[in-house]
Amino acid sequence: MDELVDGDLTHETLIHDLNNVFETITEAAELLSSDKHWKDLAATLNRSVVRGKRLLGALPDSTPNMAVIVEDAIQSVTDYCIAARRPRMRFVRQIPADLHLPGSAKDWERVFANLFLNAAQIMHKPGRIDIAAQRTPEATTIAVSDNGPGISPELLPRIFRPNVSTKKGNGRSGLGLHIVASIVKKYSGRVQASNREGAAGAIFTIFLPVL
Numbered sequence: 001m002d003e004l005v006d007g008d009l010t011h012e013t014l015i016h017d018l019n020n021v022f023e024t025i026t027e028a029a030e031l032l033s034s035d036k037h038w039k040d041l042a043a044t045l046n047r048s049v050v051r052g053k054r055l056l057g058a059l060p061d062s063t064p065n066m067a068v069i070v071e072d073a074i075q076s077v078t079d080y081c082i083a084a085r086r087p088r089m090r091f092v093r094q095i096p097a098d099l100h101l102p103g104s105a106k107d108w109e110r111v112f113a114n115l116f117l118n119a120a121q122i123m124h125k126p127g128r129i130d131i132a133a134q135r136t137p138e139a140t141t142i143a144v145s146d147n148g149p150g151i152s153p154e155l156l157p158r159i160f161r162p163n164v165s166t167k168k169g170n171g172r173s174g175l176g177l178h179i180v181a182s183i184v185k186k187y188s189g190r191v192q193a194s195n196r197e198g199a200a201g202a203i204f205t206i207f208l209p210v211l
């Protein structure tokens, strides 16, 4: 009998097995795409598989141009709204075309996808999400705001902690904002949560020093 090799349950083996899962989804998407009623949903599934592979590191990472990353995250959340039959969000962007973020595009896509997803999940009717970025020689400031119900005052001080969630079911773990804060911290920045002044809705502000 062949000797068992210790310690081969590495990240690569996880990628291998998840690729099998992705293959099933891709095959199902191909079946669906032959029917004109399901073509769009098939495209949604295919984009989700690409996203999953990128998150896993099975696809090369791209340059962290903020406007490009935000478009990917918008597509990701729009796909979620379509598939989950949730109200669609309108995205309003104010992002300098040449603004580059530090490090990995994959990290920043996780940040924006989690922030947009939270806003989309809290709203029960079509809403608006604003993304505004400003750069000075010292720092980049990014604000993501929405016109949803806002955040209750008792939740605000602990909102970035893991396992803090007001959502029920669906395997929610209250990890999304913890991931956001951890990634921002990795790049020496900080993120703040608050409610908008003079209008309903939440605002998340990221401060990133230019190193």
Ligand SMILES: Nc1ncnc2c1ncn2[C@@H]1O[C@H](COP(=O)(O)OP(=O)(O)OP(=O)(O)O)[C@@H](O)[C@H]1O
Residues within 6 Å of the ligand: 114, 118, 119, 122, 146, 148, 149, 150, 151, 152, 155, 159, 164, 165, 166, 167, 172, 173, 174, 175, 176, 177, 178, 202
């Ligand atoms: N834009 C927002 N408006 C109002 N409340 C928000 C918003 N974003 C987050 N929250 C609140 O903060 C809580 C924590 O968010 P977080 O993303 O960490 O976890 P979650 O969305 O509940 O679960 P998970 O992200 O793990 O699926 C949410 O359950 C929600 O109550």
Ligand SMILES: [Mg+2]
Residues within 6 Å of the ligand: 114, 117, 118, 175, 176, 177
């Ligand atoms: Mg979340």
